[in-house]
Amino acid sequence: MHSVAAYRDYLEQGGFDHVFSHIHSGSRIKESRQRMSGLLQCMSEQFDGQEICFASAPGRTELGGNHTDHNHGHVLAAAVNLDCLAAFSKSKDNMVTIISEGYDPIRVDISDTHPRVEEKESSAAIVRGVADGFRKLGLNVGGFNACVHSIIPAGAGLSSSAAFEVLIGRIFSYLYNGRKISPLEVARIAKRAENIHFGKPCGFMDQMACSFEGILSIDFNNPEQPGVTSVQPGFDHEAGKGFYGTGYRLCVINTGGSHADLTPDYAAIPAEMSQAAKLCGQDQAKGLTLDRILENIDLIRTKAGDRAVLRLFHFINEDRRALQQAEALTTGDMSRFLRLVAESSRSSSDLLQNCFSPNTPKTQPIPLALTLTEQILGTRGVGRVHGGGFAGTIQTYVHNSDFEQYCQAMEKVFGINSLIELSIRQPGNEYLTPEQHITKSGE
Structure with a gap:
């Protein structure tokens, strides 16, 4: 932990510019400086005299695997350069206080972490839910004060809510658990908070991508213990923009x-896939083959409808495509990668039918x-x-x-x-601290 003055001095010296270029991209360094400066001012005004640290959690983008995760398939996802950035410090009790520009202050007493009906679909529910998830695992929690600024547009499909959940998990990890909570545990706690406390039955992809960072090939064959493979693209990163x-x-x-x-349109996709899969003798679409579907196609059409058949076809090919996209990136074959993206687009439009x-x-x-x-x-x-x-x-x-x-x-x-x-954000900069030569007043 460092003083606000130490952070401000290091920021003015350009000491954080290299970190900003990694997590926000080189074109956003000026904006990143302004954001950190604003958060330092907020901490000075709202929580004077406290030792602080900074945490960042990114939004995510789905590169491949459209509507495959809920039927135990593969997804290709990545963390992006838009994030929730927070300055935070310990409080003296179990009160969490969060100040965020443009929003009402969040105040949550985490002495009680049970879900509350009146908090459904609120940021307070997420804070309480993440604290509850830590406690359920026997981990430590306590109060904190934070000033937060997000550049992840709400409603733009970049998982602003998952980023906020992961951010809260990272703060609890830093302050009360020695920064030892794994990305998988943070993601699992975040998903649980959104499902139970916030009241949204989301999948697991968003929290996984925000917590692990980089490009991930995720196998949801075991949804509670997804397989995660880091994808390292085989391109010349210095070849130019983009x-x-x-x-x-x-x-x-x-x-x-x-x-x-x-909501009914979204819910119909996993419901129809599951119904059609059961008519083929299994609980989810994962593992189905074209031959198996054709053997049961009359039954599926009668009981679930033609659209359910088409959505199964989408799943089979999209599940395979997500793995092929990961392979194309690894080998540096951009032409193949873009062909697969085009195939995914046509499949979502014609078979999955989720474009309108x-x-x-x-x-x-x-x-x-x-x-x-x-x-x-x-x-x-x-x-x-x-x-x-x-x-x-x-x-x-x-x-x-x-x-x-x-x-x-x-x-x-x-x-x-x-x-x-x-741009894609790589792991390793979850916390932003001045360099070691700055005198620490206790960490």
Whole structure:
């Protein structure tokens, strides 16, 4: 832990610039300095005189495996350079107090960590839920004060809620558990908090990607103990701008649209896959083959419908594709990777059918964004639906030569700042502290 003054001096010397370039990208260093400066000011004003530390937790992007995790399949996911950044210090009791610009203060007494109905779908529920998860595992928790700033857009499919959950877990780990809580345990605690205390039946991919960082190939064959493989892309990182120097920019486009009435659409996907899989004699789609589906296709069509058959076909191929995408990145084969992205896009649109809601057929921002991407980029880029679908974001890979034109065109249709360029964040900078030569006043 260090004083606010020590942090401020080191920040003004440019001491954190190398860390900022790794976790936020070189183009955001000025913004990163301003964020840290603002949080230091917040800590001085709100919690004067305390020793502090900084923690960061990233958002995530799904690179492959659209709607495969809930049926025990493979996913390719990555942490990104947009994060929740927090300055924090111990409090003298069990009270957690969080100040975040633009939001009401969060105050949670974690002496009692049982779920509360009145806190459902609130940040307070997440704090209480993470504390409860630590306690259930016999780990230590206690109060803390924090000032938080997030640059992960809410509702843009980049997992702002999972990042906040992981951030709270990292703070408890640092202050009360010697920084020894593993990324898997933090992710598991975060998911539990969202499921039980927050009240959202989410999967596990978001928390895993935010907690482990880097690019991950995740096998959900055992959902409680997922297999995690770190993917190291075989590209020349210094070759130029964009996605690992490949000449392509990784972006998401926030197409807008409300998720409020889409819960039945989301729920129908795993429900139909599971129902169809049971008609083939097993509980989930994982492990099904084309032959097995064809043997039971009449029964599936009668009991679950044609769409359930199509969604099983999507799962089988998308599960395989997520592994092939990881292999293409590892071998540095960008052409193959982009072909697989294009296949995933067509499969989500034609088979999974999660690009627009059948209940609002005149509202189709995702098909519109995908079609515009194809019309503008031709063979020099590709787009796919990102995450749950039906509304929200698409993911695109845009060649450097087309980036400015593409950005202008998409923002004309979907609004200023609707295009968000991403870079992949690597693990190792969960906590930001001044270098060792600065005198510590106790750590």
